[in-house]
Amino acid sequence: MSDSTPQIVAQNLTLAYGDFVVQRNLNFDIGRGDIFIIMGGSGCGKSTLLKCMIGLKSPALGDVYYNGIPFWSSGPGQQDAMKRGFGTTFQAGALWSSMTLAENIGLALRQYTELSDADIRDVVAYKLMLVGLAGFEDYYPSEISGGMMKRAGLARAMALDPEILFFDEPSAGLDPISAKLLDDLILELRDSLGTTVVIVTHELASILNIGNNSVFLDPVTKTQLATGDPKDLRDNHENLVVRNFLQRGTAEMMT
Amino acid sequence: MTEARVDSDPGSDNTLLVTFAGDWMLGTGLPGAKSVLRQLQKQVTPDTVSFDTERLGEWDTGLIIALLAIHREAAKKDIKIDEAGLPEGARRLLGLAFAVPEREGDRRHAKETGFLERVGDSALDFTTGARDLLRFVGELVLSLGRFMHGTATYLRSDLLFYIQEAGAQAFAIVSVISFLIGMIFAFVGVMQLNMFGAGIYTADLVAVAMIREMAPIMTAIIMAGRTGAAYAAQIGTMKVNEEIDALETLGMQPVDFLVTPRVIALVLMMPLLTMYASLMGILGGLAVGIVMLDISLIQYIAQTVNAVDLSSLFGGLFKSIVYGSLVALAGCQQGMACGKSALAVGQSTTRAVVMGIVLIVVSASVLTVIYINIGI
Numbered sequence: 001m002s003d004s005t006p007q008i009v010a011q012n013l014t015l016a017y018g019d020f021v022v023q024r025n026l027n028f029d030i031g032r033g034d035i036f037i038i039m040g041g042s043g044c045g046k047s048t049l050l051k052c053m054i055g056l057k058s059p060a061l062g063d064v065y066y067n068g069i070p071f072w073s074s075g076p077g078q079q080d081a082m083k084r085g086f087g088t089t090f091q092a093g094a095l096w097s098s099m100t101l102a103e104n105i106g107l108a109l110r111q112y113t114e115l116s117d118a119d120i121r122d123v124v125a126y127k128l129m130l131v132g133l134a135g136f137e138d139y140y141p142s143e144i145s146g147g148m149m150k151r152a153g154l155a156r157a158m159a160l161d162p163e164i165l166f167f168d169e170p171s172a173g174l175d176p177i178s179a180k181l182l183d184d185l186i187l188e189l190r191d192s193l194g195t196t197v198v199i200v201t202h203e204l205a206s207i208l209n210i211g212n213n214s215v216f217l218d219p220v221t222k223t224q225l226a227t228g229d230p231k232d233l234r235d236n237h238e239n240l241v242v243r244n245f246l247q248r249g250t251a252e253m254m255t
Numbered sequence: 256m257t258e259a260r261v262d263s264d265p266g267s268d269n270t271l272l273v274t275f276a277g278d279w280m281l282g283t284g285l286p287g288a289k290s291v292l293r294q295l296q297k298q299v300t301p302d303t304v305s306f307d308t309e310r311l312g313e314w315d316t317g318l319i320i321a322l323l324a325i326h327r328e329a330a331k332k333d334i335k336i337d338e339a340g341l342p343e344g345a346r347r348l349l350g351l352a353f354a355v356p357e358r359e360g361d362r363r364h365a366k367e368t369g370f371l372e373r374v375g376d377s378a379l380d381f382t383t384g385a386r387d388l389l390r391f392v393g394e395l396v397l398s399l400g401r402f403m404h405g406t407a408t409y410l411r412s413d414l415l416f417y418i419q420e421a422g423a424q425a426f427a428i429v430s431v432i433s434f435l436i437g438m439i440f441a442f443v444g445v446m447q448l449n450m451f452g453a454g455i456y457t458a459d460l461v462a463v464a465m466i467r468e469m470a471p472i473m474t475a476i477i478m479a480g481r482t483g484a485a486y487a488a489q490i491g492t493m494k495v496n497e498e499i500d501a502l503e504t505l506g507m508q509p510v511d512f513l514v515t516p517r518v519i520a521l522v523l524m525m526p527l528l529t530m531y532a533s534l535m536g537i538l539g540g541l542a543v544g545i546v547m548l549d550i551s552l553i554q555y556i557a558q559t560v561n562a563v564d565l566s567s568l569f570g571g572l573f574k575s576i577v578y579g580s581l582v583a584l585a586g587c588q589q590g591m592a593c594g595k596s597a598l599a600v601g602q603s604t605t606r607a608v609v610m611g612i613v614l615i616v617v618s619a620s621v622l623t624v625i626y627i628n629i630g631i
Contacts, residue, residue, distance in 0.1 A: 054504050080506035088504040094497035098413070098489075108505050111408050156501075220358065 005068075007032045007196055008053070008164070012062035015048050021222060022048050026062070028215045028227045033190055035197045035210050037230055039245070040217035046200045047091075047168055049217065053198065054088050054166050055079055066164075084112060087157030088166045093149035095141040101128065101152050102137035108159045127155040130185070147174050151182075158189070165189065167199040171206055179203065183210050204248060208234065216242050257312055259283065261321070263291045270337075271301040273325070276310040279318035288321040295328045304329055306340035319348055326353075391588045395518065398510045402519070407511040417520035421482045425528060428481065432473055433465070433532035437539025440464055444540075445547045454548045458555050459562035461540030466563055466571045470532040472619055475578030478521065478528075479611030483586035486517050487607035490590025491600040499591075514591065518583040525579030526572045533571065570631045574622055578615045585611040 006029035013026040022045035030036045038046045051057040053064055055071060063070040066082055074082070095104050105124045109115055115123065121137075128134055131151040133144075141149055150170065157165060170186075171179035183206050189195045201207060207214070207230050216226040216233065218241060226233050226242045234246035243251035259277040266272040273291050295304070304325060311318075322345065329336050338346050368376070401407040444457035490513055493499050502509045537559060544555050589607035593599050 056500050056503060083504055083506035086504060090497045090501060092496065094501040096498050096501070097496065111507065
């Protein structure tokens, strides 16, 4: 799936809040078109790692390279340009509550493209159709359900056809059918547009169904225990903690 | 329901037999495990603790916490626990409680802070607060530059909405307050000036006081409570909901999008509201004046027109622009500095109003001294 040069490289990342270290010495590569899973137990720093990758929280040490360019050592202008290639969906949607769904999705288009208002309206309608919200253009975020907000958040993240899509807990709070549809949508986006996808999740079903690369963060040792294809890690990784996580706590000691 | 009891007897071969009897339910006055713990803390400790629960009635968490206390004490002294005598359910619940051991370093200890340490902490807090404020002012100035150049990202509909919020919708409250302030000044003026037979100068007092000082200050304080608080709450809530993070991840400047339009709206509306407030104050004074003084409407108006010159009016309007920008700055800065909880939104709203009013009064004093010195 991935070609030889990785698109995203995390090098020696150490994440900390003040002098409280969350994770240290993270090293992993993400290839173009990978569906990369950030997994680990509750409170191990998955969301913090994601925040560091999308430019919201600077690392204490190390850097994240996108196509060979270090993000955190770049100037603000370069960082903003790199961020335009990202699309991010937040845990609770984080839609701008004073704007309608159409305005939420259209804002980036209005800002960064030369499209006319009518064209933007068409793009917005198409993105909403993709996430199953056709016809909801003129609703405000407070008027739709939590699951719909998540999907609208995804539509907003996809507005600029980003190279890399980041998801923070995409299927948490969704019913099993919607969660499956979301997984299918993510696969579809990767296959049709070649989008690289980075997902923070602990939904085992999603991890094993769609992930082809991953990093496993451990809250006890505060570093990564494994990186690679989650299916492979489930069956063959030497660390019991990793296998236990991926087998819902039923892993046996390897003989 | 029978009373809960616990006894402990040193039994044979160095075993402490703990007997639970009665109903061990929370909220029924439990004896706790103190008597058992005292036994365990003696010089000569038993090797094993075992339990007898033959006469134990109903039980819930009340029993488990007593058992946990015994467990903990026994662990400290290396005393073995024989759980065989416990009910099946209690054994399992204890097992669950110990299934995930406490992580080293996770527990937080209440820290004793000395007086000097607290003084130092608040001094450091003050300097970081001041530095944050300066940085925010700098960002705002840069953003205003981008706004003037037309390179800032914002929604024109947002700007118009803020203008409506800070302008037209503040009319009612500004009218009422300024009218009443004008009346109060007129009352004071009539009472005092009539003693010298100079009641007619009430018109001068009201007009000069309103236009030069009171209209700008009162309007600004109203806006600090109305609009400054609203700015802090709106931006603070967006921060809690990760809406500001969402803007940043798109490579947009939250200051351009959220702060600059609000500041501009308030700075545009403040002079207009202040002019209107002056008018309402003068009308309030006029109402009192013609009722309590023996003068006609025309006389009062003529006196007012004579009292006011253009420099007073512009001086007052300039003040209102300064106050307006300070109120907007306080509201937006506190909103952007808001923490990520519902409590933090409340705190930043409170701080926005307090900071706004303090800034208004301090700058009013400074401006008045400057005006006197340059002779306005």
